[in-house]
Amino acid sequence: MYDTNYHRADTVLSATSKLVSAEDGKYLAGGQTLIPTMKQRLAAPSDLVDVSGVEEMRGIAVRGNTITIGASCTHAEVASSAEVTGLIPALAALAGGIGDPAVRARGTIGGSIANNDPAADYPAACLGLGATIITDKREIAADDFFVGMFETALDENEIITSVNFPAPTKAAYAKFPNPASRYAMVGVMAAQAADGVRVAVTGAGSDGVFRHADMEAALGSDWSAAAAEGVATDPGNMMADIHGSSEYRAHLVGVMAGRAVDNS
Missing domain, CATH: 3.30.465.10 (Uridine Diphospho-n-acetylenolpyruvylglucosamine Reductase; domain 3)
Known part of the structure; x- marks a missing residue:
């Protein structure tokens, strides 16, 4: 790790003040991403402002x-x-x-x-x-x-x-985790509320988390696993890596959405 200055904040105002005065500071809470990144020398903030005690x-x-x-x-x-x-x-x-x-x-x-x-x-x-x-x-x-x-x-x-x-009327989250990291290869939160259905997908999108409009429309008409699994997801918008192809993730979106609905 590179050298860094450590500060412990006791209020939100003191935290923001310490960060503003730093050359290249970062907030530190649990540190589950930042600290490993620093250990790998991929980040070198001049200052760390610990907000865990605020x-x-x-x-x-x-x-x-x-x-x-x-x-x-x-x-x-x-x-x-x-x-x-x-x-x-x-x-x-x-x-x-x-x-x-x-x-x-x-x-x-x-x-x-x-x-x-x-x-x-x-x-x-x-x-x-x-x-x-x-x-x-x-x-x-x-x-x-x-x-x-x-x-x-x-x-x-x-x-x-x-x-x-x-609070939703109904909701559930279903995740297909990477067996090593436990990060989502595909995770789907499906929720039903008075103002409609929301479906959010993580672990799969090439641009990060996203709402699945077609899935929302299908579940708005029929809140069932069959309706969710019947919605196609475009592989062109999915990530592909050593853990799974874009087609594989696109398929998993429907499977996880169906499981979420079943568990809601």
């Missing part, structure tokens, strides 16, 4: 039909939360399937969303459930937040403080 970014609260999750909450906290399990069990199940126990104990929801890895689970949860991402500056609808592979609508130095998830 109280404003912690906690889980239910307000009416919406659950608010602090950005520094770990995957394990989301998975074991009685509030999340009670209001949106699909979200708790998704969090419980991320990585392994060590990753779930350290990784955070805010870090995952901000990184927007094309195979991460939380982007599908946000997009599929119609979440709103809260930052120190504004509120951003999930539809506007994820703009490309490893790319979000966050401005420089902007930090996620919490995420609001409205």
Whole structure:
């Protein structure tokens, strides 16, 4: 690793102030992506601003039909939360399937969303459930937040403080995981709410997480596994790598969508 300056923030304001004053700083929450990247010498931030102890970014609260999750909450906290399990069990199940126990104990929801890895689970949860991402500056609808592979609508130095998830009528997440990394080769969040159906796909799209409009239309007319599996996905828009071809991933989208509907 390269030399770096470490700072521990105790408020959101102190975190943003420390980052603004740094030459090339990065926020550090769980560090499940940033630290390995630094160890491989693929990133060399001048400063790390640790936000894991910022109280404003912690906690889980239910307000009416919406659950608010602090950005520094770990995957394990989301998975074991009685509030999340009670209001949106699909979200708790998704969090419980991320990585392994060590990753779930350290990784955070805010870090995952901000990184927007094309195979991460939380982007599908946000997009599929119609979440709103809260930052120190504004509120951003999930539809506007994820703009490309490893790319979000966050401005420089902007930090996620919490995420609001409205409770769906029905929802489930189904993932075909890479057996080594547990990242999604294909993951599908299918949700039914009063304003319609949302289907978000992660791990497969060549430009990262995306909503599947044809799947949404089919499930809006017939909420069934058969309807989901009957929708074709264009392989031309899918990723291809050593783990699976674009055609394979396109096929898995329908299979995972069907399983999600069956489990909802």
